[in-house]
Amino acid sequence: MALMLMDWDFNLLAELPDFSSLQITRSYYGLGGFEARIHPRAAGAEKLEPGRVLFLSDALHKAMLIDKIAVKGDQKTASGKLVKGIASRRICVPPALDDGFFGWDRFIGSAEDAYHHYAAANLYDPEDGKRKVERLIAGENLDRGMVLPWQSRFGNLEALFLDIGAVTEIGWDILPDFAAKRYVFSALAGRDLTVGPGRVIISEKNHNANDVSYTLDYTASKTTAYVGGAGEDENRLILAEGHEAIGLDRREAWTDAGSIFETEMLRIAGRKKLETAEEKESLTAELLDNGLCQYEKDYDVGDKILLIGENMQAETRLLEMRESYDSGARKLEAVFGSHPVTAAQALRDAIWPVIR
Numbered sequence: 001m002a003l004m005l006m007d008w009d010f011n012l013l014a015e016l017p018d019f020s021s022l023q024i025t026r027s028y029y030g031l032g033g034f035e036a037r038i039h040p041r042a043a044g045a046e047k048l049e050p051g052r053v054l055f056l057s058d059a060l061h062k063a064m065l066i067d068k069i070a071v072k073g074d075q076k077t078a079s080g081k082l083v084k085g086i087a088s089r090r091i092c093v094p095p096a097l098d099d100g101f102f103g104w105d106r107f108i109g110s111a112e113d114a115y116h117h118y119a120a121a122n123l124y125d126p127e128d129g130k131r132k133v134e135r136l137i138a139g140e141n142l143d144r145g146m147v148l149p150w151q152s153r154f155g156n157l158e159a160l161f162l163d164i165g166a167v168t169e170i171g172w173d174i175l176p177d178f179a180a181k182r183y184v185f186s187a188l189a190g191r192d193l194t195v196g197p198g199r200v201i202i203s204e205k206n207h208n209a210n211d212v213s214y215t216l217d218y219t220a221s222k223t224t225a226y227v228g229g230a231g232e233d234e235n236r237l238i239l240a241e242g243h244e245a246i247g248l249d250r251r252e253a254w255t256d257a258g259s260i261f262e263t264e265m266l267r268i269a270g271r272k273k274l275e276t277a278e279e280k281e282s283l284t285a286e287l288l289d290n291g292l293c294q295y296e297k298d299y300d301v302g303d304k305i306l307l308i309g310e311n312m313q314a315e316t317r318l319l320e321m322r323e324s325y326d327s328g329a330r331k332l333e334a335v336f337g338s339h340p341v342t343a344a345q346a347l348r349d350a351i352w353p354v355i356r
Contacts, residue, residue: 001056001057001058001059001074002015002017002056002057003015003016003017003022003036003054003055003056003057004016004054004055004056004057005047005052005053005054006045006052006053006055006133007051007052008051008052008135008213009055009135009181010176010178010181011160013047013052014043014044014047015043015045016036016038016043016044017043018038018039018042018043018051019036019037019038019042019146019173020037020039020075020261020326021035021036021037021164021324021325021326022034022035022036022037022323022324022326023035023036023323023324023325024062024082024325025320025321025322025323025325026082026301026320026321027170027301027319027320028064028165028188028190028301028302028317028318028319028320029083029161029162029165029166029171030083030158030160030162030165031078031081031084031085031087031088031318032081032082032085032320033050033080033081033085033163034054034064034076034079034080034081035077035078035079036054036064036078036079037075037076037077037123038075038076038078039074039075039076040071040074040075040278043106045076047303048066048069048078048308049066049069049077050066050068050069050080051065051096052064053066053068053083053176054078054284054356055176055313057171059078060176060178061175061176062171063079063082063083063176064080064082065080065083065084065085065176066078066079066080067079067080067081067083067085068080071243072286076303081174082174083175083183084172084174086133086136086144087119087123087157087161087174087175088122088156088157088158089120090122090123090131090272091107091154091155091157092105092118092121092122092152092154092155092156092157093121093126093127093128093154093159093195094130094152094153095120095121095127095167096155097129102153102154103153104151104152104153104259105118105121105151105152105153106149106150106151107149107151108147108149108150109143109146110143110144110145110146110147111143111144111145111146111148111164111165111167111168111187112141112142112143112144112145112147112170112187113143114148114150114164115156115161115164115172115185116138116141116185116187117159117172117209118150118152118157118160118161119132119138119185120138122157123136123157123185123252124136124137124138124185125138130325132268133177133183134290135181135182135183136174136182136183136184136185137182137183137184137185138184138185139184139185139186139187140186141187142187142189142286143188144187145168145169145170145187145189146167146171148167148168148224148268148272148319149166149265149272150304150310153268157211157326163276166275167189167275167276167277169317170187170189171186171187171188171190171302172185172186172188172190173185173186173188174186174189186248187213188302189302190300190301190302190303190304190317190318191299191302191303191304192304193298193299193303193304193305193306193314194304194305194306198298199304199306200280200298200299200303200307200310201247201293201303201305201306202287202292202293202306202307202308203245203293203307204289204309204310205308205310206290206292206293207288207290207291207295207345208287208288208290208291208292208294209285209286209287209288209309210285210288210308211282211285211286212283212284212285212308212309212310212311213283213284213285213309214281214282214283214306214309214314215280215281215282215283216279216281216282217279217280217281217282218251218279218280219280220280221278221279221280222242222251222252222253222273222274222277222278223242223245223249223250223251223252223321224240224241224242224243224245224250224251224252224253224274225240225241225242225252225254225255225269225270225271225273225274225317226238226240226252226253226254226255226270227239227240227241227255227256227257227266227267227269227270228256228257228258228260228272229256229257229258229265229266230258230259230260230261234332236264236336237260237261237262237263239266239267239270240270240276241266241267241270241273241274242270242356253273254279255269255270255273257269258353262289266272279313281337282310282335282336282337283314283316283318283333283335283336283337284333284336285307285308285309285333285334285336286331286332286333286334287321287332287333287334288332289330289332293298293305295332299318300318301319301320301321302303302317302318302319303317303318303319304316304317304318305317305318305336307336314336314337316336316337317326317336317337318334318335318336319335319336319337320334320335321333321335322334322335325344
């Protein structure tokens with residue numbers, strides 16, 4: 001396995017066979033990330049620069065876009081996100097109105113349609129040509145995932161994609177097409193490998209996992225959403241979604257949907273709020289590159305598998321995989337289920353639902 005370097009236009013710049021370590025995090029809903037370390041005087045190290053693309057010679061789909069270079073002593077570090085990380089460079093700019101002002105970019109459709117709608121508007125076919133990402137094209141749209149209403153007005157594109165994925169369980173990616181020298185934006189639908197002849201079981205007994213752990217977090221969960229629609233003060237339209245929850249089990253949230261007049265749209269806004277504020281089930285494990293059911297051979301990021309640990313068993317989706325390459329060996333650390341709630345996510349969830 002060799003680490004290769006090219007520019008965005010697929011011009012090969014260097015081969016870096018002597019890198020000391022590489023960590024890659026592949027994410028089903030999120031952006032993923034990487035960190036590569038090499039001696040500053042190693043072959044090709046001088047060509048590592050932000051904006052250039054690293055990839056593995058035997059895994060061309062794991063293309064990484066360099067954002068940062070750091071040098072300290074005898075170590076040079078390149079870090080950034082996978083190519084899909086270009087979504088972090090865009091906000092959701094709505095279409096300009098005739099008077100020069102901006103409204104909302106509202107869309108109702110399947111999860112895959114929603115991904116393509118907002119990717120087209122902000123990445124590969126934007127209204128403002130200066131925002132277009134060169135060599136990025138749309139992949140096939142199979143109209144997968146539940147149909148929901150979405151809207152954004154100068155919100156972060158990566159945050160919107162994360163919301164679409166978390167609610168619909170449809171992922172997304174941007175992959176290089178080396179033959180055509182382009183990058184392809186596509187939605188992803190993970191397979192259900194918990195049943196049938198291709199069933200995947202991850203467990204210590206199968207010699208393909210260690211250190212399986214389970215967390216169930218209700219810290220940010222909500223059962224009832226009060227949604228405020230159009231109007232002011234006593235004349236404002238307000239309804240509660242999930243109103244049947246009672247007593248100690250009731251966890252309430254407020255959602256501002258000030259531009260909505262229709263009751264059913266308010267209910268949809270309330271349901272969407274609750275869907276993104278459910279309890280967080282998180283399972284982690286160190287996966288082994290041997291035994292039955294191997295990573296990238298029998299299952300991959302986005303697939304739903306059966307995970308068995310001591311005193312627990314769960315059908316769960318592989319959301320992230322961290323791959324560490326050191327001295328020719330690969331170590332795998334997996335995150336299944338839902339991500340634990342972080343302070344940044346809690347802040348985003350508090351701001352994101354506001355509709356003006």
